[in-house]
Amino acid sequence: MRFTTDGLGVRQNLWGRTMAAAVAAIMGVTLLTTPGTSTAAEYVAFADPLVNSFDPFDMTLRNQAPVAAPDTLTRRLLDERLELRTLTPSTNAAEMGPIIRTATVERGDTIIDLLVRNGVAQEDAYALVDSMRKVFNPRSLKVGQEVTLTFPRQRAGGGSGPVTSFQMAIDAERQIRIERSGLQTSFTAVEVRKELNRQLALASGEIRSSLYEAAAAADLPVSMVSELIKPFSYDVDFQRDIQPGDRFEVLYERMVDEQGRAIRNGDVLAATLVVGGRSLTLYRFDDDWFDPNGKSVRKALLQTPIEGARLTSGFGARRHPLLGYTKMHKGVDFGAPTGTPIMAAGDGVVEKADWFSSYGKYVRIRHNGTYSTAYAHMSRINVRAGQKVKQGQVIGAVGTTGRSTGPHLHYEVLVNNKQVNPKSIKLPVGRTLAAAELKKFRQTVAQVEKQVASLRGASATLASTTTATPGRSTE
Missing domain, CATH: 2.70.70.10 (Glucose Permease (Domain IIA))
Known part of the structure; x- marks a missing residue:
């Protein structure tokens, strides 16, 4: 029984050195042997089911047909993943690694256009997109999004094989990964979410011209300002009551990744607004907002049904x-x-x-x-x-x-x-917490106040836009 190389005319008995090469191929490693000349023959294999499901003792490649020939696609993939080729001793093994291409979505692109333009066979492109629909709507593709494609390297200088994987970030928190399934033109798609950690942040500032400008100066996200305005709108007319010199302080959540980068904001947990010398403090509890006495601020009607007017x-x-x-x-x-x-x-x-x-x-x-x-x-x-x-x-x-x-x-x-x-008009007010709920609420308030005090002491820069820290109501 012999293992035949392609184009080298080298035939070696599988006993001896070639036995080691065959075993190495089955184990998914690369082994160099020198068949009596300055040219080295390299057996290239990958530890994957495609290669390992075929025994080199039962078949020869390229020049001799196997007893039971695999289908065309299987044969092509085998040729790309398990091959005997000629290399010079100076060849870098890294050159045999996969080919990775990064592409950017351009105006007018469809996902099919992008894939085909970057070397994906049309049949594979349609199959890949069909799999993608299970986790992402391809019509939601946006200009500027980046896509990463992986192809197996066919031969040194010989191009790439069929696409094996696709990756694309949906947003800062989510990513799509699509992998080829088995030997045929089919793919499996999954959505991968980053693990995020909850971090507390405290922002405070003095209002000089508008609440939005003061919030921006204190690095408070605009979305947080909108969330802040709503519960206070029952008692504060933001068009008439807010004056220069009024102040705010907000405790909120930030979700950060493993590198500490802020990915998105969480909830506002507590806020104090000082308006005309009157201090109002609200706490989030049970999906509602309450004053320090456990009374919901919700009323039948908002004072102002429009923001920023x-x-x-x-x-x-x-x-x-x-x-x-x-x-x-x-x-x-x-x-x-x-x-x-x-x-x-x-x-x-x-x-x-x-x-x-x-x-x-x-x-x-x-x-x-x-x-x-x-x-x-x-x-x-x-x-x-x-x-x-x-x-x-x-x-x-x-x-x-x-x-x-x-x-x-x-x-x-x-x-x-x-x-x-x-x-x-005097409007009806929201609910007042019962005894059991009130006890939990007071525990929440105590914890929030402790967190606020800790954050105040941890950073001297929190007061950079204000001359004093807002007082917190205890009424």
């Missing part, structure tokens, strides 16, 4: 900017750019969502048997009549439809179907 006209008699005479203004106006999201002031059912006379695009929500709210001059409506909505849900966007001089939200509060001044 300015009050341009209050409730009451005024000279109408278009009609030119004094007319009762039965709501309040908030100036904001077209497209700014508008939120439902409270839970309820949409009574009307359509064009309504001089109001333009208009939504009215019934919250209970007494209270309703209305939103006018919208550029877009996201809800329909009869739909249930939750407090804070985006129902549309600011516009200037109907009788309007510019983009703004006209907002009305109705009590028993009559418009009233939103600032004049």
Whole structure:
């Protein structure tokens, strides 16, 4: 029985040195032998099921047909993974490693385009994408995303074999990995998530022009500012109450990877806002916000159903900017750019969502048997009549439809179907914690205060944008 090389004309009996080469091939290692000349013959094998499932004692490659020839694809892959070839003694073994290609998604690319352009056979490209759909929608591909492809090296200077793996980061936390399955044109896809660690962070600052600017100066993410505004909106009118010199302090979570890099933000755990000398502290507990006494801050209606807007006209008699005479203004106006999201002031059912006379695009929500709210001059409506909505849900966007001089939200509060001044009504409050819940809440508060104190002492830079640390309410 003999093992025949390809193109060398070297035939050696498998007893002796060649026996060692055959054993080495089965074990998945590389062995060099010198058949009496300065040229070395290298047996190249990989420790994988494709190679190990074939015994070199039962078949010869290339020049002699085996008793039971494998199919074309199997034969091709065998030739690429287990081959006898000529090398000079100076050849670097690293040159026999896999070929790795990195490609970037360009404008107008589909995933098929990218794969074929980078050397993946069309049949493999379609099979790979079909597998990908189980974990990722290929239509969600974004310009600039990077893809890594791995191919087996066919021969020195001879190109690559069929693609064996595909990797692509979906975002900072998730990655897709796709591997060829067995010998055929089929692939297995999995989504891999990074292991993240929870880290606490404390941000504080003094408001000089706006809360958003002060938060940015304190490295507090914009998303956290939006989350912070919502629970305070029940008691603070961010368009009228916030003044220069007011302060804030926020304890929040950051999720970091093994290198300590921030991947995403977690929840806001506690926050203090000092407004006009009045200190308000809120704590997250049981998916709600509570004051230090364990009373939920949630009320029937938000003070302001829009973020980052300015009050341009209050409730009451005024000279109408278009009609030119004094007319009762039965709501309040908030100036904001077209497209700014508008939120439902409270839970309820949409009574009307359509064009309504001089109001333009208009939504009215019934919250209970007494209270309703209305939103006018919208550029877009996201809800329909009869739909249930939750407090804070985006129902549309600011516009200037109907009788309007510019983009703004006209907002009305109705009590028993009559418009009233939103600032004049007393709204029902949320739940108060019972004894058992209150005990757990107080334990949470104690832990949070300990964490805040620790973070304050750990970094002197926390007060870089403020002259004093906000006091925390204990009322």
